[in-house]
Amino acid sequence: MKALILLAGLSLFTPLLHSCSNSPVDEGKVNDIQLDLKSQQLVEADNALGLELFSQVNAELKEDENLMISPLSISLALAMVYNGAEEDTKAQMERVLHKTGFSAEQINQAYKLLVDALGSHDPKVELSIANAIFHRDDFNVKSDFISTNQSYYAAEVEALDFKNPDAALSRVNGWVKDQTRNKIEKIIEEVSSNDVMYLINAIYFNGQWTYRFDKDKTADRVFYTEKGNELQVPSMMLEKTSLNYTETEQFQLLELPYGSEKYSMLIFLPHENYSTHDVIGDLNQAKLNNWLENLHQRNLKVYLPKLEFAYESSLVDNLKALGMNDAFDASRSNFSGISNRSDLFLSEVKHKSFIKLDEKGTEAAAVTGVTVAVTSIGPEPVFDVNRPFVFAIREKDTNAFLFMGKVNNPLRHE
Template identity: 65%
Template sequence: MKKICSLFIVATFILVGVSCSQDDTIDPLPGNIDVDLKSEQIIAADNQFGLELFKLINEEENTDKNLMISPLSVSLALAMAYNGADGDTRSQMEEMLHKMGMSPVEINESYKYLVDALESHDPKVDLSNANSIFSNELFDVKPDFISTNQTYYNAEVEALDFTNTSATLDRVNDWVKDKTRDKIDRIIEEVSPQDVMYLINAIYFNGEWTYKFDSDDTENRIFFLENGNEIQVPTMFIEENFNYLNKEEFELLEMPYGGKKYSMLIFLPHENYEVDDVINQLTPSNMEDWMDNMNGWNKKVFLPKFEFTYENSLVDNLKALGMTDAFDASLSNFSGISDRNDLYISEVKHKSYIKVDERGTEAAAVTGITFEVTSVQPGLIFAVDHPFVFAIREKDTNCILFAGKVMNPLLKE
């Protein structure tokens, strides 16, 4: 049960949505999710990977910028790609994702069980997860790769005409917009001639607080920035019994959603400490310990309303965590996807959205993985859009009659 709690802690950063019913009737509390050993390993691995990724991104971001990622979304997108990896590429992904010693079948079965359980866990929580594979219709994808991701990740599979870049962009981004309830409207900005496949995960969360704020109590209050400046922020108020923990560096408050299976954890640094001091302490073992030591306290809570979006390329972060070969066409091995030996990942784009108000929290995240080849496949595209050489020959004798080059088609001499 501790590891399940740990997953919900990471949900503070992943923010995988929740939506509650509007009525005030008392519903039965959600039951517990029974987790086998392999699912516990998946949860622990994802927590470890997610916090490592979160720390890396925080280190490189502007300290004044809001940030939110969904480790679960990133993990699920990478898990689909992992099903096509082999050799060192697969080993590096296993090590980075902390899944060494688990077979692909065990990983896939555990994810399927976990996602199904999370989505149906709380009737007052609207949590949805969707996966898709959009491929170039002229790119041959191995059937086993497709069927595996359909079976375990319920991936929607569609072949598109990538030469029609406008239609491809519309189809992929419309899917993203639909699965995130219009909160994220695009994940692909352009279709490169070398693009052959997009693996996408989308997570949506919409949930009402278990203890709702009264909008009449919301008023502007001072918010102190780390640089010493002050701003006025619409701030909500509630007095209720919440799980609470006081540490040397920070205070920790847990605010539940719906049937209390999902919650937001708020880490508030003490004076002389900053946000980075808290983030540096975020490890699965620390968080498990903090959760175990929280107790119910009556608290008057002032919480700012906020809403923001965030996006980032995760390529450099994933490389820093040890997943390097997948991004190098000369080293990558995705033989489980295609027989082409130049298939590699060119981009891992992550976008997120969150809104917190008196009602609760709405959040979404999308992770898009772009696969490319180093050269356009024969017969796919032939764009004479740069200087070229030409020759005229006789076919039966192979006699070359003329040979030349074109550096500027507009030049007459």
């Protein structure tokens, strides 16, 4: 019987926001992030993978469903596994992860620099990134694999008795629950007799708005679904504020900053006769960068729906479609960097996320860009998020995208 590796990437986004006026939050000490060339190239590679997976997952989405993925969480979890891959398995992972031309040392060092910088960046934003490796206590793991992931990814490593599945489940899922502040309660449902290792990344984000919504002004407003149905959705209101904005033929883009404006939420709101599918389908790194460069200040009143939802997906088929096939095929996989056993392969890559958007928290806003054309706006310009939209949240010094998602129905919780 072939031994299995379960790879689990999960992310949580629940920003914190106090209701008040639209005055900026007081800033504490803020650290600028300056990445070296390899680290910046790694961020671009992660964003590219995230955009590819986002497009694929969106194409599979059922009507009325919401989605959210974390490119950083997925990339970090796969990077830990990459440290055990060899030969064709390793080469395929490099191509899919857009890491061809990087050495393993460069990848690991770049991630360490990025994660350390993000975690101590903005006092108004809490960002926790944690990694763990749980393995069967009778499974012999190579010391180099363990030490590499401990040194560069600060991975907690623990041997568990998989023959006592209840205890193993309790430990693994308990770690997940702790790292996500009780918002995601579990990542695995059962311990299979073939499972030998779980590699897990968890990201928790909590940020204060720079310009604060007033809870007293939240009220039900109409939200139009893509089929034209009307929903009554509690919506927040931000008084006219100078915010970064631009628009293209397909959509409007608004940037809502957090804290001292190192992190921000991007909202892509399709124009009439366009949909979120149009926005996501046209999205790539070059267009996105071009579009973000054209953001400019505009005074806007903002209406934004409250929402809270969880998302879960297996990414196995998506990664295979991108060319990462050998890792999931027991007859071709090579993870000899993990163990001397020749029968190791990945059986699952599960991704779970949770997001909450309300007056005490916020969410994210997302991507797409091409030719920028700014149209004239009347005396009372309003950015009214009253229809399906794409969102993303990014760190602005590095342009690292932590989360990407789409909201079809703000009232739907999963």
